[in-house]
Amino acid sequence: MNADAEPSSKDEASGNYGDFDFIVVSNRLPVDRISGADGDTWRRSPGGLVTALAPVMGKADGAWVGWPGSPDEELEPFDHDNMHLKPVPLSTDEVELYYEGFSNTTLWPLYHDVIATPEFHRTWWDAYRTVNRRFADAAASVAAKGATVWVQDYQLQLVPQLLRQARPDLKIGFFNHIPFPPLEIFAQLPWRRNIIEGLLGADLIGFQRPSDASNFLRCVRRFAGYTIRQQQVNVTTEDGLSYVSRAEAFPISIDAAQIAELAQREDVIERSKQIRRELGNPDTVLLGVDRLDYTKGISHRLKAYGELLEDGRITVENAAMIQVASPSRERVEQYRLLREEVEGTVGRISGTYDTISNTALRYLHHSYPVEEMVALYLAADVMLVTALRDGMNLVAKEYVAARTGNTGTLVLSEFTGAADQLRQAVLVNPHDIDGLKAAILTAINMPAREASRRMRLMRRQVLQNDVERWSRNFLEALDQDQDRDQSQNQDPDREREQ
Structure with missing residues (x-):
């Protein structure tokens, strides 16, 4: 395998191991900085990944490696709750080149079916390699001998191989939270083989959907030349190290119990009623909740809703829509242009159809705490998830x-990973505006008994397959893979049979 990078400063043979048996590596640390009169403090981030892995951290003597969120700042490692945190510094230039550049202007659009045009710049790639090396070195420095390291997402796709080179004793997993593109799209990436080989450093590579795993394995066969058998790749490195890397789907989920518990709290229920009153108590409330991102299909959704009002098939007296679009990557030009487009559409719809008593469309460019989000979910009769491409979509x-x-009722794009599990939703191709309009009307007019049957089946699926089960399934599969590799390495006859 071609490392395409200078040798790691970490020398595994020296026996200079860290202290932690379970390490998570992600672009960001699982804490947010809170500035106050008495100085800065840290608060655990609300994301599902943190919720899923915090218990594992407590049981397994865990550490988390990530960027603390501020450029040009070097922090010493510190402990928070039951986690040891290892900050990785990034300069202002590295945030621009590695994160805003290669991660979010090259990889993000490429992996989302080129909805926007990816840009390929060698300076961005160089920064991506440099930063991935820094993350790998940080993980290697805290990992005990034989530790499990779980690397997260597309910003760190070179880390598995770099860890493998530095610390072949480690058990390495990788999970890709976004889609993995078809071979014909991935082929555009000038550094396609480097990315493939970086990922193949992991014992287990997890994807959201089986199709993503299949896309990856096709790219492995084409661009790295390996033979694939039952989703497994027999990898041999340039220094003679042999192991098996496997690609499989592990669809991520949410902390379903927390959401259900909040939905039954009296203050949250009262807030949901207040939201409906503030909209003029329409018969139907429709809701969209997204990051303001071109992959989410917000413009398509607003176009369909505006045409339904124009056609008179819904009226402002009996229907209202709320669109939450939380800020996202506002320094990237494509996102600034998207915001202008969305806000222009919102202004036209509201200016045309609002009355003194009724609101056609309430647009909220904010982030909200989970309690407010659950109140919005309770207030909404119809949830609109119209992503053009999405790894999963946890809002659904x-x-x-x-x-x-x-x-x-849930109107759900068939281009989301969630569509594989929530099959009782009203599935839609968001590019088909007439089909999207018909799906919205179907959801609005669905008989209560049919809507209840569908929701009951979807709730069963979500409650049984929560984020804790997702993390447990992945880590158990990683353990099994490592045990299998060790037994094969100890049995030369079995290796010859393969």
Whole structure:
């Protein structure tokens, strides 16, 4: 395998191991900085990944490696709750080149079916390699002998191979939270083989959907020349190290119990009623919740909703829509242009159809705490998830988990990973505006009994397959893979048979 990078400063043979048996490596640390009069403090981030892995950290003597969120700052390692945190510094230039550049202007659009045009710059690639090396070295420095290291997401795709080179004793997993593109799209990437070989450093590579795993394995065969058998790749490195890397789907989920619990709290229920009153108590409330991102299909959704109002098939007196679009990557030009487009559409719809008493469309460019989000889920009769491409889309699962009375309907893009599990949703191709309009009307007019049947089945799926089960399934599979590799390495006859 071609490392395409200078040798690591970490020398595994020296026996200079760290102290932690379980390490998570992600672009960001699992804490947010809170500035106050008495100085800075840290608060655990609300994301599902943190929720899923915090218990594992407590049981397994865990450490988390990531960027603390501020450029040009070097922090010493520190402990928070039951986690040891290892900050990785990034300069202002590295944030621009590695994160905003290669990660989010090269890889993000490429992996989302080129909805926007990816840009390929060698300076961005060089920064990506440098930063991935820094993350790998940080992980190697805290990992005990034989530790498990779980690397997260597309910003760190070179880390598995770099860890493998530095510390062949480690058990390495990788999970890709976004889609993996078809071979014909991935082929555009000038550094396609470097990325493939970087990922193949992991014993287990997890994807959201079986199709993503299949896309990856096709790229492995084409661009790295390996033979694939039953989703397994027999890898041999330039220094003679042999091991098996496996690609498989592990669809991520949410903390369903937390969402369901909040949905039954009296203050949250009262807030949901207040939201409906503030909209003029329409017969139907429609809801969209997204990061303001071109992959989410917000413009398509607003176009369909505006045409339904124009056609008179819904009226502002009996329907209202809320669109939450939380800020996202506002320094990237494509996102600034998207915001202008969305806000222009919102202004036209509101200016045309709002009345003194009724709101056609309430647009909220904010992030909200989870309690407010659950209140919005309870207030909404119809949830609109119209992503053009999405690895999973956890908003769809959160809406389902919140509907404890088995009411409400979900309109769901077939291009989301969630569509594989939530098959009772009203599935739609968001590029088909007429089809999207018909799906919205189907959801609005669905008989209560049919809506309840569908929601009950979807809730069962979400509650049984929560984020804790996702992390447990992945880590158990990683353990099994490592045990299998060790037994094969100890049995030369079995290796010859393969």
